[in-house]
Amino acid sequence: MSYTAEMRESIKRVEATRPARLSETWPMMSPAEKKEILEKFHPDYIREGMREIRVGVSKGQRMPLELAEVMEGHSHLRSDSLDLEQIDYDTDVLVIGGGGAGASAAILARENGAKVVLTTKLRFGDANTMMAQGGIQAADKPNDSPAIHYLDVMGGGHFANVPELVEALVKDAPLVIKWLEDLGCMFDKEPDGTLVTIHGGGTSRKRMHSARDYSGAEIMRTLRDEVRSYPEDIVVLEFSPAIELILDDKGQCAGAVLKNLETGEHLIVRAKCTIVATGGSGRLHYQGYPTTNHYGATGDGVVLCYRVGARLAFLDTMQYHPTGAAYPEQILGLLVTEKVRGLGAQVCNVEGKQFVNPRETRDVEASAFIRECVERGKGVRTPSGMQGVWLDSPMIDIIHGPGTIEAELPAMVRQFGRFGIDITKEPMLVYPTLHYQNGGIALDVHGRTNVPNLFVAGEISGGVHGRNRLMGNSLLEITVFGRRAGRAAALQAKEVSLGKLTLAHLDKWERELKEAGVEPKIVSPILLPDYTRKVR
Amino acid sequence: MSEELIPIYIMGKQYMVPPTLTIMKAMEYAGYQLIRGVGCRGGFCGACATVYRLPGDYRLQIGLACQTVVQPGMYLAQIPFFPAQRAAYRLHELQPTFQTLFTLYPELMRCLSCGTCTKACPQDIDVKQYMADAMRGDIHAVADRSFDCIMCGLCAARCPAEEAQYNIAILCRRLYGKYLAPKAKHLLERVKEVEEGKWDAAVEELKGLSEEELRKRYNARDIEPE
Numbered sequence: 001m002s003y004t005a006e007m008r009e010s011i012k013r014v015e016a017t018r019p020a021r022l023s024e025t026w027p028m029m030s031p032a033e034k035k036e037i038l039e040k041f042h043p044d045y046i047r048e049g050m051r052e053i054r055v056g057v058s059k060g061q062r063m064p065l066e067l068a069e070v071m072e073g074h075s076h077l078r079s080d081s082l083d084l085e086q087i088d089y090d091t092d093v094l095v096i097g098g099g100g101a102g103a104s105a106a107i108l109a110r111e112n113g114a115k116v117v118l119t120t121k122l123r124f125g126d127a128n129t130m131m132a133q134g135g136i137q138a139a140d141k142p143n144d145s146p147a148i149h150y151l152d153v154m155g156g157g158h159f160a161n162v163p164e165l166v167e168a169l170v171k172d173a174p175l176v177i178k179w180l181e182d183l184g185c186m187f188d189k190e191p192d193g194t195l196v197t198i199h200g201g202g203t204s205r206k207r208m209h210s211a212r213d214y215s216g217a218e219i220m221r222t223l224r225d226e227v228r229s230y231p232e233d234i235v236v237l238e239f240s241p242a243i244e245l246i247l248d249d250k251g252q253c254a255g256a257v258l259k260n261l262e263t264g265e266h267l268i269v270r271a272k273c274t275i276v277a278t279g280g281s282g283r284l285h286y287q288g289y290p291t292t293n294h295y296g297a298t299g300d301g302v303v304l305c306y307r308v309g310a311r312l313a314f315l316d317t318m319q320y321h322p323t324g325a326a327y328p329e330q331i332l333g334l335l336v337t338e339k340v341r342g343l344g345a346q347v348c349n350v351e352g353k354q355f356v357n358p359r360e361t362r363d364v365e366a367s368a369f370i371r372e373c374v375e376r377g378k379g380v381r382t383p384s385g386m387q388g389v390w391l392d393s394p395m396i397d398i399i400h401g402p403g404t405i406e407a408e409l410p411a412m413v414r415q416f417g418r419f420g421i422d423i424t425k426e427p428m429l430v431y432p433t434l435h436y437q438n439g440g441i442a443l444d445v446h447g448r449t450n451v452p453n454l455f456v457a458g459e460i461s462g463g464v465h466g467r468n469r470l471m472g473n474s475l476l477e478i479t480v481f482g483r484r485a486g487r488a489a490a491l492q493a494k495e496v497s498l499g500k501l502t503l504a505h506l507d508k509w510e511r512e513l514k515e516a517g518v519e520p521k522i523v524s525p526i527l528l529p530d531y532t533r534k535v536r
Numbered sequence: 537m538s539e540e541l542i543p544i545y546i547m548g549k550q551y552m553v554p555p556t557l558t559i560m561k562a563m564e565y566a567g568y569q570l571i572r573g574v575g576c577r578g579g580f581c582g583a584c585a586t587v588y589r590l591p592g593d594y595r596l597q598i599g600l601a602c603q604t605v606v607q608p609g610m611y612l613a614q615i616p617f618f619p620a621q622r623a624a625y626r627l628h629e630l631q632p633t634f635q636t637l638f639t640l641y642p643e644l645m646r647c648l649s650c651g652t653c654t655k656a657c658p659q660d661i662d663v664k665q666y667m668a669d670a671m672r673g674d675i676h677a678v679a680d681r682s683f684d685c686i687m688c689g690l691c692a693a694r695c696p697a698e699e700a701q702y703n704i705a706i707l708c709r710r711l712y713g714k715y716l717a718p719k720a721k722h723l724l725e726r727v728k729e730v731e732e733g734k735w736d737a738a739v740e741e742l743k744g745l746s747e748e749e750l751r752k753r754y755n756a757r758d759i760e761p762e
Contacts, residue, residue, distance in 0.1 A: 031755060126575040126583055140726040143760065147738035155754035163743045171739065174726040184627055184710025186679060186717060193718030204759045212683060217580050221687060222713070225706055229626045239571065261571050294581075295574045330558050330605060334578050344762065410684055414659070415579055418603055528571065531564040
């Protein structure tokens with residue numbers, strides 16, 4: 001595969017400017033410059049890409065068109081489709097979602113005395129957590145503090161974040177790193193045990209902890225192994241997504257209807273408390289963007305929670321990761337970890353010139369890439385008509401010594417090496433890719449929603465990150481709020497008494513759709529993206 | 537995309553697909569809506585382990601469907617699940633010793649060092665070598681060498697001694713991480729401070745600021761140099 005002749009010409013220019021760039025730092029943008037570039041180039045500001053949702057408790061909130069269509073879908077079920085007395089699993093806590101938040105929740109719920117059912121759409125661990133490469137933030141160095149972390153998070157989120165949620169995030173962060181270490185996570189360390197920490201976009205201290213560039217995978221496989229250590233207390237159901245939440249006649253959440261994806265069979269789970277941790281929605285491909293997300297990221301959880309009346313927050317803001325692979329085509333949209341920039345790689349245009357500091361927050365960085373390609377015409381064209389800018393990875397070995405790239409970024413070296421590109425010697429071509437759902441279901445510091453006995457944790461939730469998430473705060477969020485929701489749900493389950501189970505809310509939902517004049521084109525949650533006979 | 541299509545054989549059935557696609561995208565192009573054998577689509581999750589053979593060659597090849605480009609005449613089948621044994625254990629009850637490995641996975645010592653596992657690994661991990669490390673009880677070496685494992689199960693699927701190498705590897709990584717890795721003193725100190733509420737007031741003060749004041753603090757904050 002490797003690069004085309006035209007791209008090689010551009011790479012020569014990148015190499016020519018490299019010696020001088022090594023001692024250059026591109027200035028960070030002023031607050032006014034940031035505002036301007038976001039409003040002009042960030043996909044969240046493209047008006048025709050968004051609309052208001054026409055039904056439900058948060059009627060009138062804006063969100064991407066593709067999400068609004070899924071949210072306003074018909075249910076897979078009717079209120080009288082199933083006999084809800086035929087209960088297949090009766091449990092204290094039902095966790096929906098088998099990623100990092102779900103696994104953390106299950107572990108803490110068990111520790112706090114609950115019997116748990118964890119159900120997931122694909123395999124346990126098939127989740128965006130597994131793919132997070134860069135790291136996890138925690139203020140645990142002497143020159144850092146939870147207060148400094150707090151300020152970084154608020155600034156990164158454009159001061160829209162819910163303060164109490166940010167407080168929980170930053171204060172729990174060191175506790176979570178210790179918890180993960182006690183579970184056997186291998187974070188990068190100096191020989192004396194000092195945790196290796198580096199910068200990420202928008203951090204004012206080096207507080208990004210990593211496990212090479214398999215940070216999320218290391219956390220996910222460790223949490224999964226821990227869950228599997230307690231089969232008598234935690235039942236794991238794979239390939240069994242929830243297709244609707246169940247309420248009781250007192251309006252409390254009381255479990256879910258699952259569907260066995262392979263046999264089509266419906267399963268009824270009655271649960272005193274339910275934690276929805278189904279992640280985000282990148283596979284809805286907002287505004288046609290490629291995505292870094294897992295195959296299962298189809299926004300199922302927000303659909304389920306919204307239908308039982310849970311409130312939404314910040315769903316009009318999505319994160320576009322600045323460095324998605326733009327070439328080769330086989331890995332289009334794949335995440336190139338921010339750690340590459342964290343280690344010192346700069347960004348260059350087709351002429352080999354810098355145009356943005358590599359350490360701006362993700363939204364600003366992505367907007368700068370879009371401006372360089374779309375407005376200034378200084379992107380590098382690929383054979384399939386994509387554009388991108390260079391991420392000058394070979395600089396890392398020059399700055400930190402030969403072998404650093406192989407040691408610190410083995411996954412990236414392998415990913416590109418499979419297609420004949422040696423990132424230790426050649427730069428990578430990148431362009432923004434749909435990465436993260438900043439908003440979702442509103443929650444309190446224990447993961448509670450406004451619906452009794454319904455909790456959320458992780459990417460499905462909205463409020464922690466405000467209008468933009470910093471790198472390393474999602475692995476942190478899933479563990480912090482997974483643990484909090486798991487603990488709170490287990491404790492609350494001891495007090496809950498459930499009434500008669502019902503799906504009457506589906507009748508109400510259909511009535512609302514009708515009254516609003518909405519004629520859904522689809523049935524949701526959609527569960528699987530449809531890529532058949534297409535190339536994506 | 538090139539107009540010319542090439543033949544591939546998915547579980548023995550021929551489909552014509554564009555030659556630039558990965559196996560996974562080619563299966564979707566052919567009309568499969570995948571449930572099994574698909575996950576992160578980025579080479580991290582190990583869901584899409586695939587075995588294939590090329591025309592005129594008796595040898596089996598392996599790859600991840602999301603990371604391997606199709607070739608003309610490729611015969612392929614996915615192995616989305618392999619029923620390898622995971623020993624029952626609770627990490628906090630274990631000791632980081634050879635005895636633990638041998639007790640939980642006594643079949644460890646049946647390893648023939650034939651190297652089939654190493655050949656089968658889509659991550660280019662020297663599985664044979666880390667099994668040798670395990671047989672010597674060198675938990676640190678197993679943890680280090682197996683670090684990039686995505687637990688796809690291809691090593692176990694091909695092993696003539698019926699080992700579950702990847703499960704032994706994660707046990708070693710967890711033992712290393714919990715018991716053997718040097719402790720971070722700064723982390724333990726910070727945890728203690730947080731639990732004692734040392735930082736509560738500082739965070740509380742920031743929470744109480746107006747957006748304008750907070751913005752001012754943010755823009756004036758000092759940034760640790762590279």
